[in-house]
Amino acid sequence: MLMVATGNRAVAEAVREAKPVVIAAYPITPQTGIVEQIAEYVSHGVLLSRYIPVESEHSAMAACIGASATGARTFTATSSQGLLYMHEMTNWAAGARLPVVMANVNRALGPGWNIWAEHTDAIQERDTGWLQVYTGTVQEAYDTTLMAFCIAEHNDVLLPVMVNLDGFLLSHDMQPLETVDCGDFIPPLHLPHAIDPQNPIAYGPLTGPDQYYKFRWDIERSMRDSVNVIGQTQAEFARRFGRKYGFTDDYRCDDADAVVVSLGTLGKEAEVAIDALRSEGIKAGSMRVRWLRPFPKLDLAGREVVVIDRDYSFGFGGVLAHEIKAKNHIDVCSVIAGLGGQEVTYDDIAGFIKNRRIGEESWFGVTPGV
Amino acid sequence: MLKGTSACAGCSSSLSLRYVLKGAGPDTVLVIPASCSSVIQGIYPNTALNIPVYNIAFAAAAACASGMSNAFRAVGKKTNVIVYAGDGGTLDIGIQSMSGAFERGTDFLYICYDNEEYGNTGMQRSGSTPLGARTTTTPAGKTDEKKDIDAIITAHDPPYLATACSAYPQDLFKKVKKALAIRGPAFIHILVPCPSGWRFPPEKTIEIGRLAVKSGMWILYEREYGRLAISSPSKAAMKNPIPLENYLAPQGRFAGISPKALDILKQRITQKIQRLTEEEKGIC
Numbered sequence: 001m002l003m004v005a006t007g008n009r010a011v012a013e014a015v016r017e018a019k020p021v022v023i024a025a026y027p028i029t030p031q032t033g034i035v036e037q038i039a040e041y042v043s044h045g046v047l048l049s050r051y052i053p054v055e056s057e058h059s060a061m062a063a064c065i066g067a068s069a070t071g072a073r074t075f076t077a078t079s080s081q082g083l084l085y086m087h088e089m090t091n092w093a094a095g096a097r098l099p100v101v102m103a104n105v106n107r108a109l110g111p112g113w114n115i116w117a118e119h120t121d122a123i124q125e126r127d128t129g130w131l132q133v134y135t136g137t138v139q140e141a142y143d144t145t146l147m148a149f150c151i152a153e154h155n156d157v158l159l160p161v162m163v164n165l166d167g168f169l170l171s172h173d174m175q176p177l178e179t180v181d182c183g184d185f186i187p188p189l190h191l192p193h194a195i196d197p198q199n200p201i202a203y204g205p206l207t208g209p210d211q212y213y214k215f216r217w218d219i220e221r222s223m224r225d226s227v228n229v230i231g232q233t234q235a236e237f238a239r240r241f242g243r244k245y246g247f248t249d250d251y252r253c254d255d256a257d258a259v260v261v262s263l264g265t266l267g268k269e270a271e272v273a274i275d276a277l278r279s280e281g282i283k284a285g286s287m288r289v290r291w292l293r294p295f296p297k298l299d300l301a302g303r304e305v306v307v308i309d310r311d312y313s314f315g316f317g318g319v320l321a322h323e324i325k326a327k328n329h330i331d332v333c334s335v336i337a338g339l340g341g342q343e344v345t346y347d348d349i350a351g352f353i354k355n356r357r358i359g360e361e362s363w364f365g366v367t368p369g370v
Numbered sequence: 371m372l373k374g375t376s377a378c379a380g381c382s383s384s385l386s387l388r389y390v391l392k393g394a395g396p397d398t399v400l401v402i403p404a405s406c407s408s409v410i411q412g413i414y415p416n417t418a419l420n421i422p423v424y425n426i427a428f429a430a431a432a433a434c435a436s437g438m439s440n441a442f443r444a445v446g447k448k449t450n451v452i453v454y455a456g457d458g459g460t461l462d463i464g465i466q467s468m469s470g471a472f473e474r475g476t477d478f479l480y481i482c483y484d485n486e487e488y489g490n491t492g493m494q495r496s497g498s499t500p501l502g503a504r505t506t507t508t509p510a511g512k513t514d515e516k517k518d519i520d521a522i523i524t525a526h527d528p529p530y531l532a533t534a535c536s537a538y539p540q541d542l543f544k545k546v547k548k549a550l551a552i553r554g555p556a557f558i559h560i561l562v563p564c565p566s567g568w569r570f571p572p573e574k575t576i577e578i579g580r581l582a583v584k585s586g587m588w589i590l591y592e593r594e595y596g597r598l599a600i601s602s603p604s605k606a607a608m609k610n611p612i613p614l615e616n617y618l619a620p621q622g623r624f625a626g627i628s629p630k631a632l633d634i635l636k637q638r639i640t641q642k643i644q645r646l647t648e649e650e651k652g653i654c
Contacts, residue, residue: 021441021444021445022437022440022441022444024433024436024437049444050440050441050443050444052436052437052440052474053474054433054436054467054470054474055466055467055469055470055473056433056466056467056470058429058430058433058466058467059430059432059433059436059466059467059470060433062426062427062430062431062433062434062436062437062467063433063434063436063437063440064437065426065430065434065437066401066424066426066433066434066435066436066437066438066439066441067437067438067440067441068437068441069424069438070438070441070442071441072441072444072445074437074441088427088429088430089427089430092426092427092430195399195422195424195438196422197396197397197398197399197421197422197449200417200419200420200421200422200423201417201422201423202411202412202414202417202419202422202423202425203422203423203424203425204424204425204426205408205411205412205413205414205417205423205425206408206409206411206412206413206414207413207414208413208414211414211415
């Protein structure tokens with residue numbers, strides 16, 4: 001079906017199609033559109049899920065864990081402070097190998113109170129064992145949410161997946177959306193370690209120094225295996241529904257001398273900047289990273305790289321910039337821009353590329369000349 | 371529950387768990403937050419519990435059970451979901467998720483086994499530690515009174531709430547059966563004397579529990595759909611309680627309790643007996 005929808009609506013539509021058994025969520029701006037829409041579906045019987053209106057995000061993730069442990073498909077959505085509040089339980093979900101799917105509407109962290117887009121919330125969850133994917137359009141938020149269930153629940157993965165969309169810039173932006181009849185695209189969930197009183201198991205008991213590391217390695221092993229599963233799932237999605245997705249979304253990169261790398265909606269803004277630069281004869285391209293975990297192999301050889309971070313690790317630098325530097329053994333021009341919803345236009349991005357100084361970090365609006 | 375738990379000698383939490391599981395039967399899942407029972411069940415790959423046990427973070431037991439119960443009921447399974455949490459996990463860090471689960475009418479049984487301290491971490495003060503008791507974080511005796519969690523849960527108007535004590539296994543067994551037969555959230559608060567923390571010899575673990583009830587310091591009752599019934603061991607005790615000193619004296623944690631604290635404890639017993647007696651008669 002064709003419609004015009006917000007990013008939040010798109011996620012809710014995908015969840016309706018995926019039919020989780022249990023949804024547990026707590027409202028937070030700008031995620032509310034997702035949970036309100038889901039509550040509508042449930043109350044009208046359009047979606048036959050159990051909707052648990054929990055009293056906190058910590059409990060939202062705990063309830064998803066409890067439900068998922070029985071082998072039930074689960075979903076939740078959050079943002080910013082909410083994501084941080086559930087941090088203890090996001091670790092637990094991954095450690096317990098539960099394929100919970102969560103939408104996170106990226107938003108800055110207080111203080112001061114700021115409800116606008118920033119990636120620092122999700123970036124702080126980077127090392128929890130969750131797969132993380134960042135989306136750039138309403139359609140992509142929809143498609144990726146559907147794929148997230150396939151990937152999380154695949155028995156080679158069995159790790160939770162976080163689908164990120166930028167607060168307001170995507171959560172509240174209206175764009176065309178084509179929904180699909182997903183049919184058997186998402187297979188039924190068969191959790192091999194689902195709770196079964198006929199076969200009693202102690203889940204997550206005391207685990208000593210002689211055993212614990214094996215479980216950690218198992219998470220990493222599955223994280224590595226998830227690379228294939230993501231590739232297969234994206235290929236199958238393209239085959240069935242005609243829309244292609246990769247680990248990155250590359251725009252005019254093939255012959256580019258300079259490539260701007262970013263996450264989320266900044267990457268779509270960058271495409272407009274690239275067209276403008278190309279019309280001036282500057283051979284630039286945009287590489288929008290979709291999957292931050294598992295971190296993809298980026299084809300950046302021989303290009304000058306500008307990384308825009310809508311996040312920051314204090315005392316260190318832009319997180320995406322440093323991950324690229326570390327993984328690709330290259331130096332980059334790091335630009336910190338868009339924090340707390342700071343406006344970044346395509347002209348600004350074109351400027352970042354034109355004025356790039358490899359090896360330097362600059363803060364948009366702070367560093368003179370940037 | 372199988373033989374060979376890693377509980378301390380004289381542990382009445384593990385005794386209580388045995389009675390709870392007897393009452394619950396095999397179609398049961400236990401949800402355990404950080405607590406003594408995280409240790410008592412044994413170390414991976416061994417387990418002393420012959421039912422599925424889901425270990426979960428400290429503050430999260432009731433919420434986890436909430437998701438579990440909903441998922442089971444969604445597919446028509448009647449599996450009992452029982453939270454077995456300590457007093458710290460219930461009165462302190464877990465109170466938010468527990469309150470939420472009761473407010474939402476979750477179909478589960480929440481059991482708080484109350485040893486009036488953070489036993490697992492080395493006997494620190496909790497919100498449930500009584501006035502005057504020494505713990506490793508109240509070396510001079512606790513200056514605040516025990517939080518009345520039963521009143522807090524009663525305010526959620528659950529269909530079933532009961533108190534119990536490890537020294538009265540039949541009473542506990544019956545209450546577990548009754549709680550699980552009722553649809554909706556049920557709460558059982560078990561007093562579990564802790565030899566290591568309360569500083570008494572392990573062989574006195576039953577005796578101390580009985581003294582708690584006989585002195586009125588712990589009163590056994592149940593409240594079913596709002597109707598209070600005092601349980602038989604407490605009926606006699608409430609009419610003619612033994613001196614509180616008989617309960618406190620064998621416990622090292624109350625050594626040197628101030629006369630003022632002792633006086634307040636005694637006053638609270640009198641008040642509670644009066645309040646519960648009146649409630650049972652329908653006066654209040």
